[in-house]
Amino acid sequence: MKKIYASIITIGDELLIGQVIDTNSSWIAQALNQAGILVKNRVAVGDNREDIWQALDDAISKTDLVLITGGLGPTADDITKPLLCDYFGGKMVMDQATLDHVTLIFERILKRPMIERNRLQAQVPDVCTVLKNEKGTAPGMLFTKQDTKIIAMPGVPHEMKWIMRNHVLPNIPHWYQTGFIEHRTLLTAGIGESFLAEKIKDFELALPPHIKLAYLPNYGMVRLRLSAWGMALEPLNETLDNLFNQLKNNVLDYLVTDKDDPMEVVVGQLLTNRQQTVATAESCTGGYIAHLLSKHAGSSVFFKGSIIAYANIIKEQLLNVPHETLMTVGAVSQDTVTQMVQAVLTTMNTDYAIAVSGIMGPGGATDEKAVGLVWIAVASKDRCIVKDFQFRFDRDRNIELTAINALNLLRGLIVDNS
Amino acid sequence: MKKIYASIITIGDELLIGQVIDTNSSWIAQALNQAGILVKNRVAVGDNREDIWQALDDAISKTDLVLITGGLGPTADDITKPLLCDYFGGKMVMDQATLDHVTLIFERILKRPMIERNRLQAQVPDVCTVLKNEKGTAPGMLFTKQDTKIIAMPGVPHEMKWIMRNHVLPNIPHWYQTGFIEHRTLLTAGIGESFLAEKIKDFELALPPHIKLAYLPNYGMVRLRLSAWGMALEPLNETLDNLFNQLKNNVLDYLVTDKDDPMEVVVGQLLTNRQQTVATAESCTGGYIAHLLSKHAGSSVFFKGSIIAYANIIKEQLLNVPHETLMTVGAVSQDTVTQMVQAVLTTMNTDYAIAVSGIMGPGGATDEKAVGLVWIAVASKDRCIVKDFQFRFDRDRNIELTAINALNLLRGLIVDNS
Numbered sequence: 001m002k003k004i005y006a007s008i009i010t011i012g013d014e015l016l017i018g019q020v021i022d023t024n025s026s027w028i029a030q031a032l033n034q035a036g037i038l039v040k041n042r043v044a045v046g047d048n049r050e051d052i053w054q055a056l057d058d059a060i061s062k063t064d065l066v067l068i069t070g071g072l073g074p075t076a077d078d079i080t081k082p083l084l085c086d087y088f089g090g091k092m093v094m095d096q097a098t099l100d101h102v103t104l105i106f107e108r109i110l111k112r113p114m115i116e117r118n119r120l121q122a123q124v125p126d127v128c129t130v131l132k133n134e135k136g137t138a139p140g141m142l143f144t145k146q147d148t149k150i151i152a153m154p155g156v157p158h159e160m161k162w163i164m165r166n167h168v169l170p171n172i173p174h175w176y177q178t179g180f181i182e183h184r185t186l187l188t189a190g191i192g193e194s195f196l197a198e199k200i201k202d203f204e205l206a207l208p209p210h211i212k213l214a215y216l217p218n219y220g221m222v223r224l225r226l227s228a229w230g231m232a233l234e235p236l237n238e239t240l241d242n243l244f245n246q247l248k249n250n251v252l253d254y255l256v257t258d259k260d261d262p263m264e265v266v267v268g269q270l271l272t273n274r275q276q277t278v279a280t281a282e283s284c285t286g287g288y289i290a291h292l293l294s295k296h297a298g299s300s301v302f303f304k305g306s307i308i309a310y311a312n313i314i315k316e317q318l319l320n321v322p323h324e325t326l327m328t329v330g331a332v333s334q335d336t337v338t339q340m341v342q343a344v345l346t347t348m349n350t351d352y353a354i355a356v357s358g359i360m361g362p363g364g365a366t367d368e369k370a371v372g373l374v375w376i377a378v379a380s381k382d383r384c385i386v387k388d389f390q391f392r393f394d395r396d397r398n399i400e401l402t403a404i405n406a407l408n409l410l411r412g413l414i415v416d417n418s
Numbered sequence: 419m420k421k422i423y424a425s426i427i428t429i430g431d432e433l434l435i436g437q438v439i440d441t442n443s444s445w446i447a448q449a450l451n452q453a454g455i456l457v458k459n460r461v462a463v464g465d466n467r468e469d470i471w472q473a474l475d476d477a478i479s480k481t482d483l484v485l486i487t488g489g490l491g492p493t494a495d496d497i498t499k500p501l502l503c504d505y506f507g508g509k510m511v512m513d514q515a516t517l518d519h520v521t522l523i524f525e526r527i528l529k530r531p532m533i534e535r536n537r538l539q540a541q542v543p544d545v546c547t548v549l550k551n552e553k554g555t556a557p558g559m560l561f562t563k564q565d566t567k568i569i570a571m572p573g574v575p576h577e578m579k580w581i582m583r584n585h586v587l588p589n590i591p592h593w594y595q596t597g598f599i600e601h602r603t604l605l606t607a608g609i610g611e612s613f614l615a616e617k618i619k620d621f622e623l624a625l626p627p628h629i630k631l632a633y634l635p636n637y638g639m640v641r642l643r644l645s646a647w648g649m650a651l652e653p654l655n656e657t658l659d660n661l662f663n664q665l666k667n668n669v670l671d672y673l674v675t676d677k678d679d680p681m682e683v684v685v686g687q688l689l690t691n692r693q694q695t696v697a698t699a700e701s702c703t704g705g706y707i708a709h710l711l712s713k714h715a716g717s718s719v720f721f722k723g724s725i726i727a728y729a730n731i732i733k734e735q736l737l738n739v740p741h742e743t744l745m746t747v748g749a750v751s752q753d754t755v756t757q758m759v760q761a762v763l764t765t766m767n768t769d770y771a772i773a774v775s776g777i778m779g780p781g782g783a784t785d786e787k788a789v790g791l792v793w794i795a796v797a798s799k800d801r802c803i804v805k806d807f808q809f810r811f812d813r814d815r816n817i818e819l820t821a822i823n824a825l826n827l828l829r830g831l832i833v834d835n836s
Contacts, residue, residue: 022443022444030437033436039436043459051459073633077630115612156635194533212495215493217491290708290728294703294705294728295704295817306705306728308712310723311718314766363716
């Protein structure tokens with residue numbers, strides 16, 4: 001029984017100059033984990049023959065499965081396909097099935113004439129198995145070397161995912177005798193990483209060697225993850241569930257959720273289970289809380305809407321914040337968010353509401369109010385909690401923190417109310 | 419004159435199971451590029467001694483500068499510091515300046531008693547130069563081996579950035595005789611990658627060898643980037659500007675911007691320059707367009723606010739969409755978005771408004787309306803453009819595409835109006 005390891009190689013100069021953030025790798029890693037395969041490493045290299053070649057040598061010598069994304073497009077900077085052809089000692093041939101598919105895409109969907117450059121997308125090395133790409137013109141390719149399988153896919157996320165779902169993941173049980181990888185994750189709030197570590201020191205020391213504990217701190221919240229690998233699923237899950245319960249009991253006072261869900265999903269599920277609704281009145285977050293609440297499928301059940309009052313005049317007109325209040329204590333104040341939350345609760349006729357107003361930076365500070373000062377109000381029909389925060393980060397992070405803390409305050413209110 | 423190369427090593431199991439997306443690497447890569455250093459590769463490895471050791475060997479043998487993030491925290495899964503101590507043959511010693519700093523953080527900011535685990539954060543290998551971390555308790559560390567400099571930093575983004583800005587980037591001119599790396603990027607819309615490539619084929623073939631052209635397609639928009647490396651900045655910029663102008667002229671009909679800015683920044687700058695304002699009325703995007711418009715500093719100049727009408731009742735009550743319209747042609751229709759855009763334009767009293775309503779999926783489709791159908795309206799006081807789109811992706815991507823296309827429609831309207 002051996003562990004099956006994979007490497008991920010992402011190709012593209014844009015990854016090395018920081019022009020794009022690589023989201024493919026984490027998706028692939030998650031999918032492989034679920035299929036029982038451990039990821040050994042992830043490498044990003046440029047559109048450079050020598051570097052890609054070297055990365056292939058390394059990956060093939062170290063792991064059982066190599067997943068490559070990028071460099072399969074129709075333009076001159078896409079060099080992955082000819083390189084793979086050379087690397088595996090093949091020659092390029094036209095693949096009729098791919099050509100038919102590409103032709104169809106141009107006729108039926110793009111409704112444009114196909115040019116030679118598009119036709120060449122259907123050429124593949126004769127030493128690969130073609131993996132049909134229903135979602136685009138560049139096919140996936142499967143190669144084998146020294147018992148390692150190497151799969152090349154386009155970098156376009158939904159094309160890569162389609163190939164993974166249809167050609168890679170379903171075949172893993174046929175290709176390898178994998179074990180099982182299981183994770184359990186919980187989220188805590190209100191306790192720092194080092195204090196959490198002290199609290200669960202004995203638990204951590206007593207963990208069996210095949211179970212790993214990881215700390216994932218993220219600005220006032222810490223995620224704890226137990227990971228395990230084993231050949232038999234049932235005993236693995238039994239051990240893990242038992243330990244996870246111990247862990248939960250150790251941190252009960254700080255527990256937000258015992259699932260690997262983001263805060264807005266935790267709030268959404270509480271509301272869905274209670275058949276209750278929420279609305280937001282946002283100034284400094286400019287719609288970000290509404291976006292978080294609505295981005296997951298099923299949100300129309302509990303999210304009714306928002307008033308984004310970025311300008312003060314909108315706070316007056318749509319949220320009835322008195323002009324007097326804005327002139328005296330200002331938009332970033334207890335009075336303002338209290339009025340905002342009551343107004344939106346009434347206007348939207350929801351069970352709960354969130355209101356936020358703050359200074360996200362870099363500008364906007366005054367003598368009395370620093371960048372990062374935020375007032376947050378959450379309310380139900382009969383309760384209202386108002387709290388101020390002082391964040392010390394950059395604009396993006398201040399917006400993120402305002403949203404997460406607002407949602408966490410609401411979570412507390414919902415749980416208390418039931 | 420030789421090119422200076424860097425490697426980036428990110429450490430953490432969370433990167434290999436796909437639990438977090440690595441945003442540090444792209445920030446570091448951008449910063450290094452601006453300092454004249456090319457990134458050779460990026461590697462992510464787990465909290466595993468052997469793999470980190472191997473990654474260090476590789477990186478040091480290949481590049482002049484190695485930047486490491488992660489694994490410097492106070493918990494048992496953080497193994498980077500002792501490993502680096504062994505790797506560079508040192509022993510751990512207490513660093514008084516760091517200890518004073520950590521003590522101060524606990525006394526003044528966290529206002530909690532410090533525990534032994536926190537005190538140990540101030541221990542460092544005696545073979546490193548300590549790089550003070552003003553933003554946290556784990557200091558940065560600088561090592562040297564075979565003319566390569568190796569710098570370890572915490573993975574917390576704002577701590578890493580502080581160390582980069584204060585200890586790394588300002589010293590690069592003292593450490594290396596770097597050349598200059600310059601990029602020029604433009605964004606096109608409405609033309610596919612392969613057709614774009616045909617259009618600029620002659621331009622591309624005539625490029626001098628030290629200038630590289632890259633295509634970055636992203637769902638109906640393609641970014642084109644020219645990159646160059648040289649020892650003298652002035653002639654480099656002259657050549658690059660000249661070629662970039664040629665490139666722009668080649669794609670003028672499709673040009674959105676000749677800067678490396680996202681769409682919402684392009685729109686925001688048009689509005690700022692014209693001293694005009696915008697508001698949004700959003701259904702299916704649930705506040706995402708408002709978030710994009712407000713996330714960048716300076717947005718309060720042009721963004722007044724939004725009405726997020728996720729539930730139909732809110733469309734009726736706050737945007738005056740007739741009940742009749744919602745019952746007959748439905749919320750995802752030309753009539754609904756036309757009414758929404760007019761209502762929000764009036765309510766918010768802005769120069770421009772955006773309204774969107776669509777089916778983002780996976781649920782919500784009807785016999786007549788498929789997932790991905792979106793109606794978008796953009797309007798000024800005297801013009802209104804309404805258009806339907808049929809996207810074919812998943813929920814996240816459909817939301818993203820709706821926002822980008824809505825902003826692009828507005829961009830067209832603003833440019834036409836002036």
